[in-house]
Amino acid sequence: MLMNNKTLAVAGALAAVMAVHAVPASAQDAKEKCYGVALAGQNDCKAGEGTTCSGSSKVDYQGNAYKEVPTGTCLKMELPEGRMGSLEPLDRDPAG
């Protein structure tokens, strides 16, 4: 079969993959499952998710603070076109 452009591209890509990832099998096999190192909150184990100490506070409160302004990193993002980090949409885009 003649080498067409696609074949050449694939040959080059396969060579590139080989160059980067030709790791000896022994290095790849030297891994083991380890317990106790799960991401925070992801192990779903005893005393993990679904258990809480918040019962020390006796009464729940209404979740109505969403009307207030978020205080996180949204505002700290400096981005072109402005809209991404903006919390003041009404200044630019009046309703109606």
Added chain:
Amino acid sequence: MSQSGFVMALLDPDLPVPDGLIDGAGRPAGRRFSVYRNNVVGSLTEVLEKGFPVLQKLLGAEYFAALAKVFLRSHPPETRVMMLYGAQMPAFLAGFEPLAHLPYLPDVARLEQALRESYHSADSIAVAATDLAALSPEDFISARLQLAPTLRMIRSQWPISSIWAANTKETAPKPVMRAEDTLILRAEFDPEPHELGQGAADFIAALLRDETVGTAMDSAGSDFDLGATLSLLIAGNAVTTITRPEYAQA
């Protein structure tokens, strides 16, 4: 008192304590119910905080806690398993009017939920780079690649990969306004998002449809970098099977 009435009162603090709840001495147990009600909300809020840490950072802890309460009351768990609780958060955010001016938040939530899904998906054995070497380019073009069950892809008109990185890695640059495709790979035990280059998402989407490599390349366009994408997939242990073409009579 019915069970459904009990559940409704659990999730709505405006409803009165259900009738008929008594303590060991036969006295009304309204305060005990309030403690329980608070525990339910507190534990579900904690699950959402653990599941959507970038969302929490973007909005601030206080705001997120309040948002979580609105969410969990309208979307109580449908299963006892908490590890994926919050799957409806992206859709909830998309319809949440007070945050409509931050339109990228639903896709950030999709990314975080996809990370959780990837984390809990089944293990698989990946092919190695040396397995690719056994194929001629022609065979590879006609082959189909099966991808790992831990792989997730999020296509967004927002720079969610950059937003995620900027809020999880100290050295990450500030996001630039653009569309970004994100591939989540779990090379070993912890999933990691990777921003995809031009055409790579189309290529991977075609592979996921069980198209051949050649067809997937065609759908990826001329600016697509096959070597970089294959390297990413191989390094992420994301290719589990290479199905070689079955030749008809030559």
